[in-house]
Amino acid sequence: MSLRSLLSVANRKVLSSVYRRPVPLGDNGPIVSFGFDDFPRTAYLVAGRILEDLGARGTYYTAAGLMNTSNGLGDLCNAEDLHSLLEKGHEIGTQTFQHSSCRTVPLRDFRSDVDKGIREVERLTGQLANNFAYPYGHVTLGAKKALSHLATVRSIFPGINGPEVDLNLLRANRLYGNLDQSRPIQRLLQQNVEQRGWLIFYTHDVRPDPSEYGCTPELFEFAVSAAAKSGSRILTIGQVLAELEDTPAQQEMVVRA
Secondary structure (H helix, E strand, O other): OOHHHHHHHHHHHHHHHEEEOEEEOOOOOOEEEEEEOOOEHHHHHHHHHHHHHOOOOOEEEEOHHHOOOEEOOEEEOOHHHHHHHHHOOOEEEEOOOOOOOOOOOOHHHHHHHHHHHHHHHHHHHOOOOOEEEOHHHOOOHHHHHHOOOOOEEEOOOOOOEOOEEEOOOEOOEEOOEOHHHHHHHHHHHHHHHHHOOEEEEEEOOEOOOOOOOOEOHHHHHHHHHHHHHOOOEEOOHHHHHHHHOOOHHHHOOEEEO
């Protein structure tokens, strides 16, 4: 393992061990959730339909300042997409308004951008939007502490959530590429069933020729279908949180494990 990889692992261990908001998953698993970062339109038009066809729904993390624009992920979402998703039972989460990273701006500015992103999504949808995902997956100790007031904060740290879930740093696994990635997905699903845990997948665009941060419709459909066949419940982040919300441990933040 390279020095860079070793440092990355050490950093993740530190970030996972402090400013935690633990809550037991209990007997709720196995659960699988699907999230979409930056919310490209294909995540709704293509992946949304795949989820709906299997009776499932997803969580769409929106950087409101990027709406109605295009980038390497394709066309990003618009206000009509938000309303349509909600009507179909999907969930809207948030990112920072300008998709700013907590590693590149002062903490005060980052916190302000988080709040602005939440306010704008709530203004557009008329609904509470306090499930958050870190832009670029970047996490710092200061940001983790500062965002502990949100319902959930999702990272891109791989792994399975449970038997204890840190609501300040949900683990999530990337869903990138094509059907060549089906085997590791199947292994993760099987591991999640054995652990009776909560497995979260995330991706960006979903199209035949995806960006390096997206996946093909075939891979996405495989993942959703395999999750359903595994006997796992496919729930949005908010639906899982609703099952855990009465747990007293959720109300406390633990500075150190």
